[in-house]
Amino acid sequence: MRVHRLDRIAPQIRLVELRDPEGRGLPPAEPGAHIDLHLPDGAIRSYSLCGDPADRHAYRIAVLNVPGGRGSGFVHGELALGADLIISPPRNNFRFDAAARYLFIAGGIGITPLLPMIRRAAERGADWVLQYCVRNAATAPFLDDLRALPHGRVDLHAADDGRRLAVDELLASTPVDVPVYCCGPQRLMEAVAAAARPGQDVRFEWFTPRPEPGRRDAADDSFEVVCARSAVTVTVPAGTSILDALYAAGVEVDSSCEQGICGTCETTVLEGEPDHRDSVLSDAERAAGKTMMLCVSRARSARLVLDV
Ligand code: FES
Structure with a gap:
């Protein structure tokens, strides 16, 4: 994606408009969606899209200059008009439903x-x-x-x-x-x-992990994860995330924030009861237990079977 517009819209805020260099149409983005920006230093930062969802040729983000922020330091200090950037397709954890x-x-x-x-x-x-x-x-x-x-x-x-x-x-x-x-x-x-x-x-829409008193500090137990598609079973010890345990066993799962806020590692639960510790799922989605974020969530049951 190419930086097509770069404007200062407030003393500490830059608006970045991205377009395909060949002018091709972009994947649709519903209101509430965000994209991940891949920074030159390898870090990934998420930014909400603030443009018109009906415009299929441009994504717009607005970036606040935060002291010490890697994403904002890049956008405010290094990014130039015409630069090429790697982004992820839009992802939406902040669903907008019809209402009167x-x-x-x-x-x-x-x-x-x-x-x-x-x-x-x-x-x-x-x-x-x-x-x-x-x-x-x-x-x-x-x-x-x-x-x-x-x-x-x-x-x-x-x-x-x-x-x-x-x-x-x-x-x-x-x-x-x-x-x-x-x-x-x-x-x-x-x-x-x-x-x-x-x-x-x-x-x-949480940009930092949602505070949940008592949950994150609760003692972690070890449990077993069965990866149904990969036919691999791993033990997740206390203090290790499911994501890290799966990586160590050679099972690849997409991830980005690793803080339970972006939704990239959301995975279908086939059996077992998750202990949700993310900031993405609604209370109803947590209660349904059909999916979970592998970067932060754990298990209430001794065993989870996942669709990975
Ligand atoms: S990697 Fe972002 S929610 Fe898990």
Whole structure:
């Protein structure tokens, strides 16, 4: 993919537009999807697509300059117009479902996966409200684009104006059948998760592992994994991930973040009960136990049979 556009859209945010060098069409990307950028140093970083999903010839990402961040250091320090980049096809862990009304909650650069969703909601004529938390009203990314969309409104909460979002009141006053989509700093997402009422449909895009008190710190037991397709059985000791145990046994599984946030290593479970520790699956998907993330999740049963 070639860098076709490289713009500074806020003091610390660069918009990158990627296109096929031959002008070919690109795989479709639903609202909420992300791509992995393969950095020259071998690291892989995920970025939400913020362009128009209907545009099949361009992917757009917006990258915040984070001190010490490898991806942002590359995009802000080295990337040039016309450069060629390796990316993965779009992947979506933040599914956008049809509804008549929506509540969106964004913090700063967390607006990126929500922007295509809000566009889609506006196109469908759904009612939408965006609660948009930023540091500075004058530099809020995409604010003019958002305000131009029909059927909804943007409530801006700028920290430098002292206008903080009252998360508890917001969730309490939102009917439980209105889906809530949230992305932003961990503190904001934790506050929204804590304020959600039983049965409220709240969905998050986590860029760092979702905090789950007591689960990650719980003592790990060893268990057995049977790889049905490879006809290999491995013991996963305490302190070793399923992914690492499979690699050591010569069983290849695709992976990227290895933190349970990107969904690349999602694998079908044929038998056994997973102990889910990822930030990708919904509560309903966890309860169904049909798939699991091999990089972080473990087993509640003594044995798992996986479709690998
Ligand atoms: S490699 Fe990203 S979820 Fe497992």
